[in-house]
Amino acid sequence: MTVKQLSMPELVDACRDLGVTNVGLWREPVQSHGLEATAKLVRDAGLTVTTLCRGGFLTAIDPAARAAALADNRRAVDEAATLGTEVLVLVSGGLPAGSKDLHGARERIADALAELGPYAEEHGVKLAIEPLHPMYAADRCVVSTLTQALDLAERFPAHQVGVTVDTYHIWWDDQAPAQIARAGASGRIHTFQLADWTTPLPEGVLNGRGQIGDGAIDMREWKGYVEAAGYTGPIEVELFNDALWARDGREVLAETAARFAEHVGEQAGE
DSSP: OTTTTSOHHHHHHHHHHHTOOEEEEEHHHHHHHOHHHHHHHHHHTTOEEEEEEEEEOOOOOSHHHHHHHHHHHHHHHHHHHHHTOSEEEEEOBOOOTTOOOHHHHHHHHHHHHHHHHHHHHHTTOEEEEOOOOGGGTTTTBSOOSHHHHHHHHTTSOTTTEEEEEEHHHHTTOTTHHHHHHHHHHTTOEEEEEEOEEOSSOOTTSTTBEEOTTSSSOOHHHHHHHHHHTTOOSOEEEOOOBHHHHTSOHHHHHHHHHHHHHHHTOSOOBO
């Protein structure tokens, strides 16, 4: 998504040319290119798919909508397995229309995980609950902190359900470092993602993630937290940014890799 202006073949070529060996994929571009075709494309290029994003949106009250969401998440698990990644990122979903019941919404996520966790395990996939910044709680994700994400995840085995640590969403939370340690102690850090916080936020706030180094977040500090917690997996850069999307995608990819090296210190998965 950092360079969503590139087609899947263009993305793979650019990664190969830049020496980027890991790629996190989103379902919509994968489906557009074709699931099997994408799997072959990345495999033939020697790329490792670090995560598939996203499943989730599990807060519906209506039985038909709930059944549809569960079916879609099972498809997402199948897609992750086909792509060869063991991590499916979950954005849990916001409040249903007309509801003000945050607790009830979170419990429905737990109910869904009870069904999806074993299904994911059967397919060699782990579910990674991603807490989103509280500004998204109403419409996108009622799980706003790592504490809340871990309270949900710890109801299930770590090889079924863990968490996504994304700097953009948790950098403001002074409890987050301790929660990263908590997640690491039980093997529940399933992926680590980077984006910077820049202001002013754009209208709609969704596409405001800043390029690494342009904002308020100390990336090395957060990398230190996850490393101290025992995480040794890939680090992804995930930027939703209209200005970046309007530029040449290969240029943005090269810039992002360079910023990663400057501000984090090793090769990035995009």
